[in-house]
Amino acid sequence: MAMTERLYHLDPYLKEFSARVVRKTGQGVVLDRTAFYPTGGGQPCDFGTLNGVDVTDVVEEGEEVVHVTTGAVDGEVRGVIDWDRRxxxxxxxxxxxxxxxxxxxxxxxxxxxxxxxxxxxxxxxxxxxxxxxxxxxxxxxxxxxxxxxxxxxxxxxxxxxxxxxxxxxxxxxxxxxxxxxxxxxxxxxxxxxxxxxxxxxxxxxxxxxxxxxxxxxxxxxxxxxxxxxxxxxxxxxxxxTGKLSAGRGEIEKALDRAQEDFADTRRRLVAAEKKLAEHLGKELAARGTVVVEAFEGKDLEYVRAVATQVAAVPGRVAILAGTGESSCLVLSRSQDLGTLDLRPIFKDAIQAIQGKGGGTPHFVQGGGPGKDVRAALKAAEDRIRANLGA
Ligand SMILES: [Zn+2]
CATH class of the missing domain: 3.30.980.10 (Threonyl-trna Synthetase; Chain A, domain 2)
Known part of the structure; x- marks a missing residue:
């Protein structure tokens, strides 16, 4: 083991130096003297070149400084420190x-x-x-x-x-x-x-x-x-300031306003969708006893609102699904179909979308990551029709 002379301690501004390879290690070379700072004391190591070959890591091993290089380096060397990094x-x-x-x-x-x-x-x-x-x-x-x-x-x-x-x-x-x-x-x-x-x-x-x-x-x-x-x-x-059309001093206020506007728009959209769902629910209930439908791009809240409206009409069962951010399934029946328990039917049908959920005998809801809502609807519909003899 040799001792490497630390040129960076004598002169931290030394950017180029000449030295001699005294030893080769598995991954690099040890020089008799170096201006390369090895990682230590919280400071990252220097990069640079030895005879034009890149130095990618510099580590201290005992009294020696090992320079890890991308190619072979031997004999007399010219070392150049990456000064911007140092x-x-x-x-x-x-x-x-x-x-x-x-x-x-x-x-x-x-x-x-x-x-x-x-x-x-x-x-x-x-x-x-x-x-x-x-x-x-x-x-x-x-x-x-x-x-x-x-x-x-x-x-x-x-x-x-x-x-x-x-x-x-x-x-x-x-x-x-x-x-x-x-x-x-x-x-x-x-x-x-x-x-x-x-x-x-x-x-x-x-x-x-x-x-x-x-x-x-x-x-x-x-x-x-x-x-x-x-x-x-x-x-x-x-x-x-460009996007919000506001000066630097007004940016925060402008952003607060934009967020309030967004929240308000969202509230109104939700209210409008709910109205639409109610209207649609009434229309679907007019079709017959068992209503089966899938809504593309709609989430659980919307599907639930439609299902509630369908089941508000006596003698109706709603079997509805949505494919919003994730898939959802809702089963709902009128109070007058008192003997029909939707829970075991739902439990089996929701498997088609690898989902979870639950509810009461007359209303069950849930969601899952699976995409095949048609299979879930079919499974529920077959069981319900058999149950009702419809
Ligand atoms: Zn320090």
Whole structure:
């Protein structure tokens, strides 16, 4: 086992470097020195190339850094870091440090853990933090960005580190602790890559909050991600103001109005359908004793209304089905056909649509995912006609 020299710790701005392959592993190569940051300490790894071959993963194995590549790499190599990806990680990671410290100062909330994701980042705070305090912490962190304070990295022994204003107790490590400080603001043990000044982080933007009992998850993005977020928000807002013909300040009201209109229209539609169903029920009852019908695109509520109307006429049985979002079956009979129990008939017939349901001897209803309502109607009709001798 060799020890890989970590060039990214000496210079986090190093984008190209030369090195030598010292060992090949099953999935990649170990170099004598590297500027590729391996996944660790909450920061995702770098991508890039070694002699033009893509590096798709970088992992730490003991003292070594293993570069997973898409092809063979040997001998002397030229390494190139995907700088856009690295700069993005530096912006998110350093932004996290500042936001975590801001939450300590504003709300005495400590960061239990954090996650730098491919899309967004999160900080998990150890208490419930009010929305106003979240805004205050966001403002404070951005203030420190604007002041463009110096960021320094130093190495300390465990005893020395005890005298530092560390945000969290440092992890127990063998050897020296790597401490990242923001002048007069933050001090934290960390192995990640950080910028020289806070200004390089760019805007720190909180994008969401999740409050649970005794904890808060803060979603955030920094730098160019914040720019992309703001751009996307502006695009969506432009589309909404266009669709709703309302300015930004009126959007919420316009949407409330549109939803009320929709609910009102729906209520009127339901009332009209009910009237239609009643009318239809009367018409069907005039046909004869046993009324069998399937309604396409109609749901249980509609079919039930028709069935009720049919059975309101003495000496009638309604055997009705609907094929709305799912299939439904309704059996209903007049009160004067007192000996006919529809429940066992329904129980068998509903099998045709793999459905469930129930009711009283004179009214049963149910639905299922099956499509063959004709088979269900036929099964019920045969039994009912046999029963009535009709
Ligand atoms: Zn860190």
């Amino acid at each position: 700069r993005d990680h530096m912006q998110q990671h350093h932004g996290q440090h500042m936001l975590s410290e801001a939450f300590v100062r504003v709300a005495e909330a400590q960061t239990g853990s954090f996650h730098l994701g491919a899309e967004g980042c999160t900080i998990d705070l150890d208490k419930e933090v009010a929305a106003l305090d979240v805004e205050r912490a966001e403002t404070l962190a951005n203030m420190v960005v604007c002041e463009n304070r110096r960021v320094q990295v130093g190495y300390y022994g465990m005893e020395e580190a005890k005298g530092l204003p560390l945000r969290k107790p440092p992890p127990a490590v063998v050897g020296r602790l790597r401490i990242v400080t923001v002048d007069g603001f933050d001090c934290q043990a960390c192995c990640g890559t950080h910028p020289r000044t806070t200004g390089e982080v760019g805007v720190i933007m909180v994008t969401g909050l999740e409050r649970q009992k005794g904890a808060t998850r803060v979603h955030f993005v920094c730098g160019f991600r914040a720019l992309r977020e703001a751009r996307e928000n502006a695009r969506v807002l432009r589309a909404l």
